[in-house]
Amino acid sequence: MKKFLIADDHSIVRTGLKFLIREEFMDAEIDECQDGNSAWKKIQTGEYDLTILDISMPATDFLHLLKNVFDLKPDLKILIVTMSSERIYAKKYLNLSPSVKGFINKEAAPSEIRRAIVSILNNKKYLSPRLLDIQIQEILKGKEKNPFDALSIRELEIMNHLVSGKDIPEIAGILSVDSSIIRIHKANIMHKLGVSNVIELCEMVQRF
Incomplete structure (x- = not known):
């Protein structure tokens, strides 16, 4: 069984x-x-x-x-x-x-x-x-590299929380870390993906 x-x-x-x-x-x-x-x-x-x-x-x-x-x-x-x-x-x-x-x-x-x-x-x-x-x-046609591959798995997890509407204190509580750590991760995510705010981030995620 x-x-x-x-x-x-x-x-x-x-x-x-x-x-x-x-x-x-x-x-x-x-x-x-x-x-x-x-x-x-x-x-x-x-x-x-x-x-x-x-x-x-x-x-x-x-x-x-x-x-x-x-x-x-x-x-x-x-x-x-x-x-x-x-x-x-x-x-x-x-x-x-x-x-x-x-x-x-x-x-x-x-x-x-x-x-x-x-x-x-x-x-x-x-x-x-x-x-x-x-x-x-991606292999056969040399498709453009997936921009999200640049993110670490922790950054992906935080991004998932951001696009679901959670704010920094809420994410910090879930992950049991200080809010400043989440702010640093958020800034890194935005920089790596070339977006300026969560709205642009959500739009980028939706395109994929």
Whole structure:
């Protein structure tokens, strides 16, 4: 019997993922939670064949969560399912650790999400058709370098909070750092991407 953990702050997403899992594994045992702290507690005490995580859960330092998971259970398989852009975020997260086996957008077809789950459980890394196409086009056609590749993974995480409407004190609270640290990261993000404010940043993210 396969055992899964789904960590996402939207109940409708968790319900949909449970349905997809049970289409493939009728007797699956599925735990669920809606924030990073709850996910970490379950991972500490449970044994899962696959953990499905959203990188945008509220009040969650996602990189800190992943680091703790990698240190405690380096063999745990992780699939990231999120609304965040695959083109912007997937490469950095997939390269973060061998534990991260896939990165897929929530808008993907149910059949694609099922395929990702099955592939990862068969010890394969999953790249979505969209992500594969982007990589092929960049190689074959010499497509212009993705500007977001210049950002560190921490900068990507902070950028994700900024474009979701969070202010500097709120982000600092989530990441448990001083607001001055977030201001420095924000300035670096703006400089690297050549934008002047959060509105321009949001517009740039939407284009990708």
